Amino acid sequence: MKRSAALRWMTGGAVAAVGAAVMLSLPQAWAADGNLSLSGGADGSSKASGTSYGNVKDGDTGTYWAPGSATGYVSVKWSSATTVSSVVIKQASGGGSISAWRLLNADSGAVLASGSGSPSTINVAATSLKKVTLDITSASGVPRIAEFETYSGGSSNPTTGPTTGGPTGNPTPTPTGGSGNPGTPTGAWPSSQGNVSISGTVNVSGTFDGGMKTYCCIGDGGQSESQDPMFTIANGGTLQNVILGSPAGDGVHCEGTCTLRNVWWNDIGEDAATFKGTSGGTSYVIGGGARSGSDKTFQHNGNGTVSISGFYLKGSGKLYRACGNCTSSHTRHVKIDNVLLDDIDMVAGINSNWNDTATITRVTIVGSATVCGKYKGVAKGSEPSYLGEGWNDANCKVNRSDVTFR
Numbered sequence: 001m002k003r004s005a006a007l008r009w010m011t012g013g014a015v016a017a018v019g020a021a022v023m024l025s026l027p028q029a030w031a032a033d034g035n036l037s038l039s040g041g042a043d044g045s046s047k048a049s050g051t052s053y054g055n056v057k058d059g060d061t062g063t064y065w066a067p068g069s070a071t072g073y074v075s076v077k078w079s080s081a082t083t084v085s086s087v088v089i090k091q092a093s094g095g096g097s098i099s100a101w102r103l104l105n106a107d108s109g110a111v112l113a114s115g116s117g118s119p120s121t122i123n124v125a126a127t128s129l130k131k132v133t134l135d136i137t138s139a140s141g142v143p144r145i146a147e148f149e150t151y152s153g154g155s156s157n158p159t160t161g162p163t164t165g166g167p168t169g170n171p172t173p174t175p176t177g178g179s180g181n182p183g184t185p186t187g188a189w190p191s192s193q194g195n196v197s198i199s200g201t202v203n204v205s206g207t208f209d210g211g212m213k214t215y216c217c218i219g220d221g222g223q224s225e226s227q228d229p230m231f232t233i234a235n236g237g238t239l240q241n242v243i244l245g246s247p248a249g250d251g252v253h254c255e256g257t258c259t260l261r262n263v264w265w266n267d268i269g270e271d272a273a274t275f276k277g278t279s280g281g282t283s284y285v286i287g288g289g290a291r292s293g294s295d296k297t298f299q300h301n302g303n304g305t306v307s308i309s310g311f312y313l314k315g316s317g318k319l320y321r322a323c324g325n326c327t328s329s330h331t332r333h334v335k336i337d338n339v340l341l342d343d344i345d346m347v348a349g350i351n352s353n354w355n356d357t358a359t360i361t362r363v364t365i366v367g368s369a370t371v372c373g374k375y376k377g378v379a380k381g382s383e384p385s386y387l388g389e390g391w392n393d394a395n396c397k398v399n400r401s402d403v404t405f406r
Contacts, residue, residue, distance in 0.1 A: 021278035026252065035059065036084065037076045037149040044074035048142060056148035061236040061257070064092035064144040071139065075106055076148050077131040085126040088149040089119040089134060093257060093281030093304065096141025117359065118282065120307040120335060126152070146236075184291065185340040186310035190264055192243055201249075202231050207238040214260075216245025219269060227270060229253040239263055240245030246292075250274065256303065257281040260288065268316060277302040278330070285311055294347075296321040303330035309337045311343060321349040322356045324377045324384030335359045342366035351377030352387060352395045360398035365405050372396035 037057035044053045045067035055063040057076055065074050087103060103113040103122055112124040112132070119134070132150060136143055192214040200218065202208070210229075219227040227249040233239055235256025244251065246267035252260065256277035261284070265272045272290045275283050275298070282305040290297055293316030300306050301323045315320055319341060322332040331354050336347065338361070347363060350356035354376040360372060374395055375384040390396030 006255055007212055015294060034151060036078075036082055036152060037148055039077045040076045040082070040150075042074065042076050042148070043071040050172060051144075055343035058144050058149070061090055061092065061238075061259075063097075064146040066095060066142050066144045067136065068142075070096055071136050073104075073133050073135040074145060074148060075131050075133040077106070079130070081128045082150075083126050083128050083152045084132055084150045085124060086151045087119075087122040087124070087132070088147070088151070088284075088286075089122065089133075089145065090147040090149070090259070090284070091282050092144035092146040093277070093279040095144030095280075096139040098136055098139045098143050100136075100138035102135040102137060104133040104135055105129050106133045117335075118305065120282065120284065121286070121309050121337070130143040171291045179236055184338065185287075185310055187312055187314070187340060187342065189289065189291075189349055190243065195245075198230070201228050203234070204237050204239055205234040207240065208233075208242070209240050210242030212241050212243060214243040214245045214266070219247045219249030229274070233258040235279075239248050244272075251375055254283055257283045259286065261286045263288040267291070271295075271299045272297045274299040274304055275304075275306050277304060278328070280304045282307055285309070287311065289313065291315050295319060299323065300332050300334065301326050303332055305333040305335060307335045307337075308339060309335075311339045312342075313339070314342045316344050318346040318349050318373075319332045320347070320358070320376075322351055322354075324349075324351050324375050324380055325380050327380050329354055329377060329379075331355045333357045333359075336361070336363065338362040340364050340366075341369065344369050346370040346373045349375055350395055351375050351384065352390070353377055355395070357395055357397060360396075361402045363398075363403045365403065368405065371403055372398055 017210045038059055040057060042053040042057050047053060048066040048068055051064060051066045053065055053074055056065045056074055077096060098118045100116050101119050102111050105112055105127055109127045113122050134148055149275045154252060190212060193212040196213050196215045198215055218230050229250045229252055230244055230248045231239055233254045234262040238259040240261035243264045248269050250270050252273040268290050287310045289312035291314040295314050295317040297313055298320045320334050332349055346369055347360060348358040350358050354377045360370050370389050372390045374387040374390050376387055378384050392399050
């Protein structure tokens with residue numbers, strides 16, 4: 001029988017009693033400590049009916065801003081100068097795909113960064129400003145921006161604060177995995193802050209912050225895909241600052257778009273995480289790490305995009321695999337940036353006949369590995385065939401200069 005969960009606020013902090021099924025939807029102000037946008041304002045060029053500029057800085061990925069056409073801009077602003085060194089853009093599902101953008105210092109008009117394709121984590125030189133602007137200069141349709149997060153301190157992959165501060169107290173400082181910046185993986189592993197015993201899947205709605213405790217255990221540690229996941233995340237949810245003990249069953253399931261921030265897997269088991277959403281949009285893996293896998297680490301069964309940045313992987317088959325024989329065939333995309341991979345076989349496996357793409361930058365590989373493997377996707381019940389490795393082509397968007405072997 002599944003146990004219920006209670007969340008009790010106490011003076012100076014919070015104590016969470018976690019049962020087999022937990023539904024958490026905590027105040028967004030606590031879920032995104034460190035995100036400078038939460039304390040600012042917002043404006044822009046235009047807004048589609050039913051959307052608001054303020055939606056990009058409300059800490060809620062379930063709301064969004066959309067311009068009046070396929071191009072436009074949205075800004076976050078403050079009453080006094082604020083230092084910004086990185087930006088995280090989160091898009092809502094159902095919008096057009098961004099193909100070109102600029103990040104501007106709206107005080108001076110200077111271009112801080114620019115790029116092609118959908119923006120995600122944008123690192124810039126630390127800049128003191130009162131207003132920063134995302135200028136969308138090309139898109140396939142009207143884009144939808146759910147969150148325009150801003151951070152200081154030089155973190156390329158900011159870790160938001162935990163949700164376990166009291167409702168009137170100050171949020172607890174965020175523990176980070178390993179040593180140094182979680183956006184620059186070093187191979188260091190985090191220290192656990194305690195153990196939480198569970199007996200069934202933990203269901204997450206909103207933001208769940210584990211306070212860097214180890215959650216254990218579920219499943220048998222084998223490769224069976226029939227095992228239950230340790231965490232199931234509802235559309236738009238966030239799992240952060242969690243260590244998954246061993247066995248962890250089928251890891252984490254994202255039912256729609258999700259964010260996995262500073263999540264660590266002591267033993268991958270079947271898969272670390274499976275992305276199942278079929279309504280488009282982008283899911284994010286920011287920081288964290290995993291080890292001791294025999295096949296794939298991140299399994300992409302739905303559609304849309306998975307963005308992986310600042311991640312460390314030790315001992316596994318593939319970092320990412322787009323499903324090649326699922327019940328439904330989809331076009332899938334992955335963006336991989338600033339990762340450290342040790343003793344693996346392949347960085348990304350995609351299905352070129354379904355027009356999958358892998359955009360890969362700043363990858364360090366210890367040992368040897370295939371970087372972008374192309375497969376021929378097939379119907380469920382058959383096995384996809386391997387077609388070979390791709391470099392700088394329509395499917396494998398990676399240059400040899402983007403990969404360092406050591």
